[in-house]
Amino acid sequence: MSNYNLTHLKELEAEAIYIIREVAAQFENPVLLFSGGKDSIVCFHLARKAFFPGKVPFPLMHVDTGHNFPETIEYRDAAMAKTGTKLIVASVQDSIDQGRVVEEKGFNASRNKLQTTTLLDAIESNKFDCAMGGARRDEEKARAKERFFSHRDEFGQWDPKNQRPELWNIFNGKKEMGEHFRVFPISNWTEMDVWQYILAEKIEIPSIYFSHTRKCFVRDGIIMGKADFVNTKDTEEVKDMVVRFRTIGDATCTGAVASTASTLEEIIEEVASTRITERGGRSDDKRSEAAMEDRKKEGYF
Amino acid sequence: MTNETKNTEHNSYLNMDLLRFTTAGSVDDGKSTLIGRLLYDSKSIFTDQMEAIEAASEKKGEERVNLALLTDGLRAEREQGITIDVAYRYFATPKRKFIIADTPGHIQYTRNMITGASTANLAIILVDARYGIVEQTCRHSFIASMLGIPHIVYCINKMDLVDFSKEKYEEIKESLEDFSSKLETKDVRFIPMSALLGDNVVNRSENMDWYEGSTLLHTLENVHIASDHNHIDCRFPVQNVIRPQSTEYPDYRGFAGRVAGGVFKKGDEIVALPSGFTSKIAAIDTMDGELEEAFAPMSVTIRLEDEIDISRGDMIARVNNKPESTQDVEAMVCWLSDTPMVPNGKYHIKHTTKDARCIIKKVNYKLDINTLHRLEDDNNIGMNDIARLTFRTTSPIHIDKYHRNRITGSFILVDEATNNTVAACMVI
Numbered sequence: 001m002s003n004y005n006l007t008h009l010k011e012l013e014a015e016a017i018y019i020i021r022e023v024a025a026q027f028e029n030p031v032l033l034f035s036g037g038k039d040s041i042v043c044f045h046l047a048r049k050a051f052f053p054g055k056v057p058f059p060l061m062h063v064d065t066g067h068n069f070p071e072t073i074e075y076r077d078a079a080m081a082k083t084g085t086k087l088i089v090a091s092v093q094d095s096i097d098q099g100r101v102v103e104e105k106g107f108n109a110s111r112n113k114l115q116t117t118t119l120l121d122a123i124e125s126n127k128f129d130c131a132m133g134g135a136r137r138d139e140e141k142a143r144a145k146e147r148f149f150s151h152r153d154e155f156g157q158w159d160p161k162n163q164r165p166e167l168w169n170i171f172n173g174k175k176e177m178g179e180h181f182r183v184f185p186i187s188n189w190t191e192m193d194v195w196q197y198i199l200a201e202k203i204e205i206p207s208i209y210f211s212h213t214r215k216c217f218v219r220d221g222i223i224m225g226k227a228d229f230v231n232t233k234d235t236e237e238v239k240d241m242v243v244r245f246r247t248i249g250d251a252t253c254t255g256a257v258a259s260t261a262s263t264l265e266e267i268i269e270e271v272a273s274t275r276i277t278e279r280g281g282r283s284d285d286k287r288s289e290a291a292m293e294d295r296k297k298e299g300y301f
Numbered sequence: 302m303t304n305e306t307k308n309t310e311h312n313s314y315l316n317m318d319l320l321r322f323t324t325a326g327s328v329d330d331g332k333s334t335l336i337g338r339l340l341y342d343s344k345s346i347f348t349d350q351m352e353a354i355e356a357a358s359e360k361k362g363e364e365r366v367n368l369a370l371l372t373d374g375l376r377a378e379r380e381q382g383i384t385i386d387v388a389y390r391y392f393a394t395p396k397r398k399f400i401i402a403d404t405p406g407h408i409q410y411t412r413n414m415i416t417g418a419s420t421a422n423l424a425i426i427l428v429d430a431r432y433g434i435v436e437q438t439c440r441h442s443f444i445a446s447m448l449g450i451p452h453i454v455y456c457i458n459k460m461d462l463v464d465f466s467k468e469k470y471e472e473i474k475e476s477l478e479d480f481s482s483k484l485e486t487k488d489v490r491f492i493p494m495s496a497l498l499g500d501n502v503v504n505r506s507e508n509m510d511w512y513e514g515s516t517l518l519h520t521l522e523n524v525h526i527a528s529d530h531n532h533i534d535c536r537f538p539v540q541n542v543i544r545p546q547s548t549e550y551p552d553y554r555g556f557a558g559r560v561a562g563g564v565f566k567k568g569d570e571i572v573a574l575p576s577g578f579t580s581k582i583a584a585i586d587t588m589d590g591e592l593e594e595a596f597a598p599m600s601v602t603i604r605l606e607d608e609i610d611i612s613r614g615d616m617i618a619r620v621n622n623k624p625e626s627t628q629d630v631e632a633m634v635c636w637l638s639d640t641p642m643v644p645n646g647k648y649h650i651k652h653t654t655k656d657a658r659c660i661i662k663k664v665n666y667k668l669d670i671n672t673l674h675r676l677e678d679d680n681n682i683g684m685n686d687i688a689r690l691t692f693r694t695t696s697p698i699h700i701d702k703y704h705r706n707r708i709t710g711s712f713i714l715v716d717e718a719t720n721n722t723v724a725a726c727m728v729i
Contacts, residue, residue: 169420
């Protein structure tokens with residue numbers, strides 16, 4: 001009987017495909033959140049596998065802070081063109097222009113938190129009843145408590161103390177009008193699983209994940225990429241550094257790591273030996289001990 | 302590192318399998334500490350996580366680094382020093398990847414233990430060496446067994462507080478053996494440990510040289526899980542129908558789903574339920590190409606030789622090995638909602654990919670889970686109660702006994718007014 005045993009990556013893949021198919025069956029108007037980061041790229045790849053040889057039966061949506069790494073946008077547009085997938089861009093700049101949110105000020109100003117309003121507005125105006133995302137439970141402690149199918153009330157809020165029990169592989173996506181779900185198909189994957197899967201499946205990823213030379217500066221021990229929309233203090237020296245990114249978020253709060261890893265194999269070796277979590281370079285999580293939990297309750301990804 | 306060793310390392314990652322386990326125990330049995338210890342001693346904790354809990358321990362005035370803080374994710378949990386919700390943790394050794402469902406010990410959150418236990422291969426149940434078997438030990442053991450978890454490991458924890466006494470351990474082990482002989486789970490193991498000091502978690506205990514068994518991690522790495530899935534009875538609940546209607550695939554019609562049991566092979570004769578029409582498997586498709594066979598828990602798309610009517614909620618099985626198709630179902634039920642069960646009430650039912658409605662016809666008995674006595678005249682089923690119920694469904698569902706197949710043998714009840722999941726049900 002032992003031949004009938006799946007490896008753990010194959011089992012995780014089967015689980016994620018099952019969940020994506022459940023979303024397509026249980027919701028009328030789902031959307032896949034797509035940032036151009038590796039986790040959402042893996043989700044998109046899994047969605048293509050789930051419906052092959054059919055097309056992915058839902059659009060993708062990018063919540064665009066306007067503070068992007070150019071490589072990410074290039075990758076995003078190329079991937080959409082290649083697969084013929086519909087992409088919706090929800091812009092934080094529009095939310096600012098419409099007075100829905102106010103831009104943060106100061107040196108650590110970031111549009112990361114503002115994304116929540118843009119996301120919730122876009123879900124409402126497009127009448128999405130389910131937003132799938134590439135969040136993983138190993139990323140952050142509040143995420144470790146998230147269900148696969150996570151219910152949101154009419155204000156888009158998450159109530160962590162009152163989550164629906166989730167049993168076996170039966171997912172309850174029933175809801176009232178105006179409510180929606182967040183669904184996380186790769187909840188059970190770790191950073192290492194994602195990298196190993198990208199390698200095994202030969203999935204293309206944006207170039208900024210690989211080592212390159214970039215204008216950077218160091219703030220609070222974190223290497224930040226320099227861009228026009230990032231303010232630097234007089235004491236912060238901008239210089240060329242050899243770096244790569246472990247996560248791709250808003251460019252104002254996503255740190256780089258000094259690295260010469262230029263192939264997937266080298267990245268995997270680096271991930272295996274590293275002693276800092278990937279969100280360790282995310283200054284948005286460092287705002288307080290419960291920073292992620294508070295943002296999630298309000299409706300963050 | 303040479304290329305050759307790099308390749309073997311990469312291959313070993315691709316050959317690892319997956320063990321899902323759950324941890325249960327009463328409040329203060331040291332569950333969170335045990336998980337913290339497993340992660341810490343297996344070097345799965347990163348320096349920034351360690352720094353964060355060092356700072357938090359210091360702020361709370363604790364004398365040593367509190368490993369339990371690693372798993373308490375929500376603010377209320379950290380404030381009250383308890384675990385409220387199931388938290389999932391991940392770690393890997395070169396042999397296996399592990400998913401831990403860390404479930405709370407409080408009575409009011411027992412429904413979360415059921416959530417964590419429903420997909421687990423193995424349950425760790427913690428017992429405080431000072432107190433031995435308590436009410437929660439029985440409750441958790443019974444739940445683990447009822448949920449069909451194939452392996453139970455009792456960790457007799459806090460041995461440091463009973464002077465690492467072999468007699469104390471043997472006494473508790475004996476009473477656990479006596480109790481667990483009544484359970485369905487046949488693979489039951491015992492380990493004396495101190496999660497706080499790390500004895501017998503990852504490293505062998507020097508304080509308990511009288512113990513000759515495996516450490517916990519060694520047990521987790523080596524327990525046999527290949528036969529935990531049913532590879533005998535072919536069951537394929539249909540999730541979606543794939544019809545691209547594209548120029549490349551104008552007539553393609555495939556049935557997408559996840560194999561719930563057995564092994565499906567190209568050419569196999571199958572029957573579709575509820576229609577009863579038969580056909581043969583023309584192909585098993587994936588984006589990576591056609592497969593010769595598919596088995597649980599693979600997600601595939603099956604194409605048939607004949608055009609027969611199949612849609613979501615239907616099930617593909619073998620002509621000579623079908624599930625029972627019935628509208629009358631008997632099941633062990635754990636009530637999960639703080640709104641009590643309504644006798645003769647109507648509920649929405651979700652079974653594999655099929656939705657139906659049902660009425661609760663009869664409460665056969667309620668179970669006193671501490672004594673396992675049957676209370677025959679008690680119809681009041683509330684949160685955390687376990688009862689044997691009889692249901693009538695609006696349309697036939699295709700079921701197996703839960704102990705034969707955890708996927709086709711399970712269903713949930715959904716309250717039609719609130720949409721909440723209110724009960725976990727296991728077919729008898």
